[in-house]
């Protein structure tokens with residue numbers, strides 16, 4: 058992989074996930090820098106991954122060939138305004154991981170038609186198990202697309218979308234979705250505790266079941282998900298009783314509604330920011 062000097066502006070959860078994955082895959086730590094207004098997260102990143110850190114976004118900008126815009130969408134306007142005021146942004150490649158902010162809006166904020174790749178990653182990038190959807194328009198060169206793909210592929214799987222709006226679908230299916238699974242596990246753990254298990258035992262059971270189920274899915278690409286489910290479900294047995302309850306209680310409809318809510322919220326953010 059090309060090892061551009063890469064700066065992360067905003068050293069929160071998502072930057073940490075990507076940086077961790079990058080270091081594990083051998084990216085040169087001296088070519089990664091993170092900036093953040095407060096120091097505790099920076100100190101942790103420096104200690105754990107040996108990367109450079111600063112409290113100055115301008116310093117980060119001057120260091121970098123490529124800049125990951127990793128602040129909350131609501132902070133992006135103010136942060137970019139200061140960046141363009143104090144720095145020459147020509148020759149920079151921007152990678153935005155912000156939900157709900159289109160490339161054109163980011164270019165407005167940065168004050169020029171700079172190359173911006175929109176990325177929708179997720180936090181399992183921390184373990185190299187991320188899923189990132191990406192979009193780039195004609196301002197981004199083939200080389201830069203390849204670089205961004207290499208960066209995100211080093212922390213998980215990547216997919217490119219050709220219509221920018223499809224990034225919102227990626228948010229619903231992959232960016233936000235780890236939280237859906239955590240909620241499901243949380244509900245299961247709580248019920249196992251009510252059934253009398255210790256908290257730790259309840260957690261081990263549900264997490265190992267989910268890990269096993271995820272591995273089954275990944276290792277059986279030729280089988281439909283419904284077939285994997287059928288293999289667990291004995292006729293008239295316990296699984297059928299449980300799964301039919303989930304279906305009768307409207308699980309599938311709830312999941313569909315939740316995913317559509319994520320898309321709607323991304324659209325709403327795009328119109329508000």
Ligand SMILES: NC(=O)C1=CN([C@@H]2O[C@H](COP(=O)(O)OP(=O)(O)OC[C@H]3O[C@@H](n4cnc5c(N)ncnc54)[C@H](OP(=O)(O)O)[C@@H]3O)[C@@H](O)[C@H]2O)C=CC1
Nearest residue numbers: 067068069070071093095127128129130136154155156178
């Ligand atoms: N978390 C997730 O699963 C995903 C998040 N995203 C996107 O990633 C982006 C970051 O989210 P996430 O990491 O969760 O958020 P966090 O709140 O964890 O991180 C944001 C960081 O930005 C810092 N910050 C605030 N203002 C500035 C500024 N002016 N200059 C530099 N840094 C600043 C904050 O510092 P401090 O805390 O010190 O104020 C904080 O450390 C968002 O745009 C989100 O949409 C995308 C996909 C998944």
Ligand SMILES: O=C(O)[C@@H]1CCC=N1
Nearest residue numbers: 155156228232233234
């Ligand atoms: O909740 C959010 O808005 C961000 C985007 C996807 C995951 N976290």
